[in-house]
Amino acid sequence: xxxxxxxxxxxxxxxxxxxxxxxxxxxxxxxxxxxxxxxxxxxxxxxxxxxxxxxxxxxxxxxxxxxxxxxxxxxxxxxxxxxxxxxxxxxxxxxxxxxxxxxxxxxxxxxxxxxxxxxxxxxxxxxxxxxxxxxxxxxxxxxxxxxxxxxxxxxxxxxxxxx
Amino acid sequence: xxxxxxxxxxxxxxxxxxxxxxxxxxxxxxxxxxxxxxxxxxxxxxxxxxxxxxxxxxxxxxxxxxxxxxxxxxxxxxxxxxxxxxxxxxxxxxxxxxxxxxxxxxxxxxxxxxxxxxxxxxxxxxxxxxxxxxxxxxxxxxxxxxxxxxxxxxxxxxxxxxxxxxxxxxxxxxxxxxxxxxxxxxxxxxxxxxxxxxxxxxxxxxxxxxxxxxxxxxxxxxxxxxxxxxxxxxxxxxxxxxxxxxxxxxxxxxxxxxxxxxxxx
Ligand code: FES
Ligand code: FES
Numbered sequence: 001x002x003x004x005x006x007x008x009x010x011x012x013x014x015x016x017x018x019x020x021x022x023x024x025x026x027x028x029x030x031x032x033x034x035x036x037x038x039x040x041x042x043x044x045x046x047x048x049x050x051x052x053x054x055x056x057x058x059x060x061x062x063x064x065x066x067x068x069x070x071x072x073x074x075x076x077x078x079x080x081x082x083x084x085x086x087x088x089x090x091x092x093x094x095x096x097x098x099x100x101x102x103x104x105x106x107x108x109x110x111x112x113x114x115x116x117x118x119x120x121x122x123x124x125x126x127x128x129x130x131x132x133x134x135x136x137x138x139x140x141x142x143x144x145x146x147x148x149x150x151x152x153x154x155x156x157x158x159x160x161x162x163x
Numbered sequence: 164x165x166x167x168x169x170x171x172x173x174x175x176x177x178x179x180x181x182x183x184x185x186x187x188x189x190x191x192x193x194x195x196x197x198x199x200x201x202x203x204x205x206x207x208x209x210x211x212x213x214x215x216x217x218x219x220x221x222x223x224x225x226x227x228x229x230x231x232x233x234x235x236x237x238x239x240x241x242x243x244x245x246x247x248x249x250x251x252x253x254x255x256x257x258x259x260x261x262x263x264x265x266x267x268x269x270x271x272x273x274x275x276x277x278x279x280x281x282x283x284x285x286x287x288x289x290x291x292x293x294x295x296x297x298x299x300x301x302x303x304x305x306x307x308x309x310x311x312x313x314x315x316x317x318x319x320x321x322x323x324x325x326x327x328x329x330x331x332x333x334x335x336x337x338x339x340x341x342x343x344x345x346x347x348x349x350x351x352x353x354x355x356x357x358x359x360x361x362x363x364x365x366x367x368x369x370x371x372x373x374x375x376x377x378x379x380x381x382x383x384x385x386x387x388x389x390x391x392x393x394x395x396x397x398x399x400x401x402x403x404x405x406x407x408x409x410x411x412x413x414x415x416x417x418x419x420x421x422x423x424x425x426x427x428x
Binding site for chain 1: 307312313314315316317318319320328329330334336
């Protein structure tokens, strides 16, 4: 692993107070998750215990500790979306993407990635746009009032092909 | 030392240092206020809420946590009003649901008249702390703030939040000092000394070498702790590689034979 990129990221943050979040965010932008070697490297370089970094990384649902696919799909499971049929959306997304594992990791989070690493599917809690429930987010884009029959068209925008 | 002030707890007057934690004053004087997140060597944290008292005369009246309540002259508090008991009961019940397997917590709750919980007991599989942790944060703070080791920290958040070593993998910074075990108010952290190793069972079985007493051969101190302590103490000519028992014996022997102070002290 090339740590030069990481060094550059760290160098961008001069002020030691509150820089950890920024650094982790940039690292995730670069690798699309937080690789363990990089976490260990950052901890040594900043002289911050690995336990604190890990604590921050597990606190925010934004951070991924496992590699994710090119496009990250999050289905909102907040109250409003749940009532409006989010669980059914999740099921059909699993079906469309061909992910049929039903595992949830011990920490209650799950990220399911397709074998070609194109898509990752996860659930989240309330994006703050309940008025458009049910809501899904793909990368940075929010889709509201989603119906099951809309899903293939949405996925096609991201290069999904019907099997 | 700061100014001395007088505070009244349950009608009894006590002398205290201005600004000091009221809980500290109460405990020192044998008044039992339940508490989980207070520890003398750390700043008051106010997270467990169990130490609530009612301020009847003071800066701000009402119910508040006594650990974070600074003593001022004329402060008057009550520790056992019906309202406090009511709040405390709910708190205990929540803790009993959060950590259903802690015997120590059960005992504490019983002491304050709470024998069961109305809430659903937490039951996570593969919990390294066996459903005993109340998330008071004392172990994390001792390890990070007092010792500067930082082997453990909070992980995750919400219902599944817990305390452990990063990635739930054996720690390479843990010194096996057991301070976390010592401060835990609910005996949630397991360890065991087997042969020449200390195993921090709850921290993913992190293993630390122990060193032998040079007199009796018993294993008595984790090597990393011994290393840093002995470096400091040997500057003063203190012999470090003996266990506490043998040290006592050596001191006694030296005192009786030479009648004076010696290097084992
Ligand atoms: S519940 Fe889905 S956006 Fe709020
Ligand atoms: S001891 Fe005061 S809030 Fe925990």
